[in-house]
């Protein structure tokens with residue numbers, strides 16, 4: 001409005017005979033000037049009021065990061081900057097991805113729809129074309145007046161995000177990709193690394209928007225600790241090889257059905273692993289190679305932590321720590337030798353569980369004073385290594401599909417309604433639910449009837465080279481998994497890849513792990529439970545989540561009578 005009025009004024013005065021109409025022009029000028037000043041004042045007051053009420057969002061997403069972090073009670077891993085964020089945040093200890101692989105998980109949590117609704121189980125389709133024109137999390141913030149910015153790997157690249165990271169739907173400006181990423185698998189002629197460039201770009205963007213009247217939604221997707229572990233070598237010094245141990249359960253469990261196992265082809269196909277001439281599909285990796293893989297993964301976590309620290313310090317530096325919501329999470333986990341596996345691609349906790357840390361100033365911690373530093377950078381090489389003690393843990397089950405409605409709630413955006421089934425024709429809805437109430441009512445945090453759901457596809461009951469990541473047309477079986485605070489229960493059922501629908505009555509295999517006695521999920525007691533009646537019951541259930549709930553409701557009666565579960 002300001003620019004328009006000035007422009008009109010200049011145009012009009014230029015077209016007048018100045019000698020004759022000077023006094024008239026001056027009157028007009030005065031009127032316009034006063035109108036301008038008045039409008040600017042009104043606008044400014046409005047903007048100040050609106051700005052002070054609207055929180056920015058900084059969404060930090062690591063790639064393939066399981067919660068091997070100090071703030072998740074890991075004794076070995078050094079993550080001082082993420083721990084510092086956790087110390088002023090709510091830390092969700094039972095947060096799970098909906099499918100343990102990049103593309104499907106990211107599209108799922110960025111649209112708040114489960115894989116059976118995005119119809120993306122591989123990397124080969126774009127949901128807007130293949131499933132439905134679903135509104136994304138950043139798109140919703142953009143529609144509500146936010147400047148939305150993407151740095152690094154937020155959407156999975158390629159066709160899964162239309163070769164554009166879903167720009168312009170989701171983002172106000174074209175997403176940033178670090179130039180060094182194309183050298184990820186070769187030498188580094190640019191003398192830098194993608195996550196170093198990501199952090200620098202994120203800091204630059206924060207500086208550019210710090211005084212803006214428009215709130216921002218900045219998503220930063222790190223490339224690590226995803227393989228290859230190309231990181232600055234000094235981080236390895238934090239983890240002397242003699243301090244590294246094997247996974248607590250490095251062998252393939254005896255009662256694990258074949259369909260539940262994944263042969264970790266991406267590690268197997270590395271040149272150095274090929275040279276080991278391992279047998280397919282189980283052939284264990286030599287112990288020293290296992291230790292070095294774990295060492296490199298942990299070092300990659302510390303490297304990501306340092307980049308998180310640089311970005312969070314910028315929030316302090318630019319005065320944004322008191323009006324920015326921060327989320328730190330990952331797309332899924334990674335098996336570091338547990339069950340004899342080295343990858344994601346499964347329904348186990350090591351593959352599906354993710355870190356989820358949410359900071360809202362004034363809610364998860366007191367508002368910082370203007371001069372107070374909330375996120376001073378901690379140099380991991382100088383860190384005293386004091387154990388993490390603060391922070392607020394939330395044990396209740398939450399899912400990554402919950403993040404979208406929760407962030408809307410925390411930012412004060414209009415509520416997103418729950419999706420009906422099916423919801424292919426509905427652009428905006430959520431298959432998750434907001435967990436924002438947990439920030440205000442901590443006593444509600446543990447609910448044994450609350451579940452998290454994940455799923456994983458397979459091409460066959462047998463273990464094949466494409467068992468890790470089958471293309472949609474090759475999927476024949478889907479493993480639907482339900483996780484409560486007490487157990488993980490998975491059924492592998494027939495699946496139609498054309499309709500993207502399971503046949504819940506055609507069960508190929510099942511898994512049941514009772515976590516109190518079996519926290520690493522190695523002792524499958526599925527066959528020991530009486531299941532035939534449960535399977536008859538589920539035929540009446542149209543939705544797989546309802547089916548699984550029926551399974552466990554039925555089973556839990558038996559468990560309670562046998563005192564496997566408390567009543």
Ligand SMILES: [Ca+2]
Nearest residue numbers: 063064102331
């Ligand atoms: Ca990933």
